[in-house]
Structure formats: C-alpha cells, structure tokens
Amino acid sequence: MSRARxxxxxxxxxxxxxxxxxxxxxxxxxxxxxxTDLIGLTICGHNCLLTAEWMSASKIVCRVGQAKNDKGDIIVTTKSGGRGTSTVSFKLLKPEKIGILDQSAVWVDEMNYYDMRTDRNKGIPPLSLRPANPLGIEIDKGRFPQKDLETLFPGMSADFTSENFSAAWYLIENHSTARFVAII
Known part of the structure; x- marks a missing residue:
C-alpha cells in the first residue's frame, strides 16, 4: 500500500x-x-516558475519577480502533492529612485569576479572587480589610432569607470568588427 504524497x-x-x-x-x-514535478511557484502573487531551479525535495532557488503585493506567501505547486501552503512570507521592497550623482549602496555578486577565499587579504579595490570584457564579445584593439579617437572624442575616455566615458569610443576601440543584428 503506497502512502499518498x-x-x-x-x-x-x-x-x-x-x-x-x-x-x-x-x-x-x-x-x-x-x-519536472514542480509545476507552480508564486511569491507575493507573482509567478516565479520560469526562474525556479529545483534543487531537492526541501530546496528551490528562484528570483522574485515584479510582485503584485508588497508582502505575501510563497506557494509551491507540484504534480505529486498539489498546491502547498506557507508558514513564512516575503516582503517586496520598493527601490528608491536615485539620480546619477546620488550616493547609493549596491550589492556586487563578487563570486562572479574572483574567489573571495584566496583574494580576501589582498586589498583588491572595487574597480578591479569589473569584468575584463563586459560585452562578452571578442576584443579587437588597435584597429584605430589612439590620436584619431582622441580627435573624434575630445575630453572623453573609453574607460567605463571614468566620468568622461564615451560608449561610442569604447565600441570603436574594442569592438569595431562586431556585427549587431536587429531583430524585428
């Protein structure tokens, strides 16, 4: 005799x-x-199933979407057990609107940049945590002379940490052979 889930x-x-x-x-x-048994996941009334990663019968990892409610239950639905219940809730915080020059705190997922266990005591400044190739496409430096770029973009820079950053200069300097396709 089998026990019902x-x-x-x-x-x-x-x-x-x-x-x-x-x-x-x-x-x-x-x-x-x-x-495949996980067929539903809502947090604060928002369907989070597309971002859900089932880890085990006791753990699921997902991202909270743009929820309808400020606070709400976490409801899991499975084929084997049906719609569940929750003894806890999630509170959705509304981000503050800040201007480009306002100070703000941000969370940096440092594990994507370096191994914290081995680099913990090296005093790495935050700017060194940036990815070497933020667009993820092949870099082809040296196609345009630096003097020509300085003439085209006076007072600007291709360094994306600079206050005078020019996206156009950066793309010309690093990705001039890249092709961008419009999807209609």
Missing part, C-alpha cells in the same frame, strides 16, 4: 525581503520529486 510546505525563505529580481532560496518539505 503530502502537499508542499514552505517553512523558510532567505532572504525574507528584497526588491524585484532578488535571488531567494526557498526551504520546506515535499517541494517535489524532481524538476
């Missing part, structure tokens, strides 16, 4: 508050038997 029960979420697109870890019981 219990419905999902969400018992924890970390972090329990954040802005839209915050990555969260959901903990609980009976959260599915596999990735």
């Amino acid at each position: 219990q419905p999902p029960l969400v018992t924890g979420i970390s972090p329990n508050e954040g802005i839209s697109w915050t990555k969260v870890t959901i903990r609980g019981e009976n959260l599915g038997t596999g990735p």
Whole structure:
C-alpha cells in the first residue's frame, strides 16, 4: 500500500525581503520529486516558475519577480502533492529612485569576479572587480589610432569607470568588427 504524497510546505525563505529580481532560496518539505514535478511557484502573487531551479525535495532557488503585493506567501505547486501552503512570507521592497550623482549602496555578486577565499587579504579595490570584457564579445584593439579617437572624442575616455566615458569610443576601440543584428 503506497502512502499518498503530502502537499508542499514552505517553512523558510532567505532572504525574507528584497526588491524585484532578488535571488531567494526557498526551504520546506515535499517541494517535489524532481524538476519536472514542480509545476507552480508564486511569491507575493507573482509567478516565479520560469526562474525556479529545483534543487531537492526541501530546496528551490528562484528570483522574485515584479510582485503584485508588497508582502505575501510563497506557494509551491507540484504534480505529486498539489498546491502547498506557507508558514513564512516575503516582503517586496520598493527601490528608491536615485539620480546619477546620488550616493547609493549596491550589492556586487563578487563570486562572479574572483574567489573571495584566496583574494580576501589582498586589498583588491572595487574597480578591479569589473569584468575584463563586459560585452562578452571578442576584443579587437588597435584597429584605430589612439590620436584619431582622441580627435573624434575630445575630453572623453573609453574607460567605463571614468566620468568622461564615451560608449561610442569604447565600441570603436574594442569592438569595431562586431556585427549587431536587429531583430524585428
């Protein structure tokens, strides 16, 4: 005689508050038997199934979308257990509007840039955390003489950390052979 599966029960979420697109870890019981068993996931009334990554029957990782409510339950639905319940809630924070010159705090996912365990005590300044190739396309430096670029963009720079950054100069200097395709 087989025992019927219990419905999902969400018992924890970390972090329990954040802005839209915050990555969260959901903990609980009976959260599915596999990735294909997970058929629904809502946080604060927003469907988060497209960003959900089923890890185990007790853990799911996803991103909170642009939720309809400021605070709400986390509801998991599975084929094997049906619609679940939640003993915890998530609070959606509204980001403040800031100007380009206003100071603000940002979260940098440092693990994408370097291994914190080995570089922790090297005193790496934040600017060194930037990716070497932010566009992810092949760099082809040296096609245009530096003097010509300085003439075309007086007082500007191709360094994207500079106050005088020129996107056009950067693209000409680093990606002049790249082709961009318009998708209609």
